[in-house]
Amino acid sequence: MLKIAICDDNAEDSQNLKKRLESILNLENIDANLLVFSSGEQLIAYMQTSGVMPICFLDIYMKEVSGVDVARWIRQRDNTCTIVFTTTSSEHMAQGWEVGASHYLLKPFTENEVKEALTRCLRLVGYRGKYIELMVNRQPRKILLSDITYVESQNKHCLIYTSQNEELRVLIRLGSVEELLDDARFIRCHQSYIVNMDFVENVQEGDFVLPNTLVPIRRKNRCDIIRYYEDYCIEVVRRRV
Template sequence: MINIAVCDDRPEDRESIKKYIAGYFDSNPHNYKTSEFEKGEDLLAEYIDEYRFFDIIFMDIFMSGENGIQTSKKIRQYCQRVKIIFMSTSREFALESYDVFAYGYLLKPLEHEKLKVLLDNYIKEVEANEKSLAIYTRGNIHNIRYADIVYLESKNTVVIIHTADKEKYKIYDKLDNMELRLENRRFLRCHQSYIINMDYVISVDKEFKTKTDERVLIRKRSLREIKEKYHKYIIDKMEW
């Protein structure tokens, strides 16, 4: 079940988005549920009082009370994984939306094709998250979901797979082989000894910093190229 929230103070805009979502999922095998909210405070209360989470939030920016950016910053205190798609009549908050890891920023009136691209990308991620990496270690077979892998590290003849729950899986293999097996756009070979899952990156300078508060090295001679690849990945996900 994909839980979707539509937060907009204009009833006609909420209804328009709900109709489009219904039409989209008519030709999509995934189940979904849509909830609507008139104010950001009402949506936030679902996280605080009901402890309810959503997979996607369509968030209007200009609303009475707190605006969409302010509400989203508070939501991020409770949930990092929710995809927040901002909607606005202005690009004024486009750059600021990066601060809350926006999944998209759409201008009103909404273009259905851009909505479709965002939903298509999300469905691809859902299906990709269901994929897993099968490894054999210590006499056991483990299936590690792509979505749970933060980064891979090579040490001599061993590859260490670091996961979001801080587990480490060690296998005897080459990182080159693992790179071929993990043929998925979220994974980036950023160093001779590292492959990073870009979905876990929160900042990049001379190295990547992850949501798990770890640091992954970037190949110095390719620093600019790798940073450009990361930024392109983020921009492609945003689908302005």
């Protein structure tokens, strides 16, 4: 699980950042452990025993040990950690770039600004998200869950459709794919189909409406399936609040 540090001696600011990060991580279905530290000394003590975390959000203006001091300590031991400085002023930005800061967040920040910072960090640490690995054209292929729009069964094969308009043919039963896709966003809506509800735009009679295609919903338990989808949508909205 990805570890992310939040270090700020202002409890209200750190909880605000944690809440925004949690919302983004939940929406993106990213498994991460957010660890909050109230001082630079506390964070350094933790990393001395547990190692440097890949992503650190550091408040610049902290008593005793500042965010820049923590960043310098990190850089003496690790060049790959992505550091985001949170601050009320751009006054010390030059120092931040000197220690290899990846991003700045000026308080008060919006969720979109936090998402931009987090997205950059994830890209820099090489985080690709949850995936399944299958043999495609006799070659192992890692397929991101977030890229799969739906899966269709065809005899002993499955066709996996992606958001990049790929059609991946895999020698595997749909039941086995269902077990691999152990994630809340996927539902087996038909004997021959599994759909990623993040790509569903609407429900039309007996089908889920996806971009440029329809995925059928089986008649048996159709109301339950649609209700499950509606509950999923409500949960997604709730996470954004």
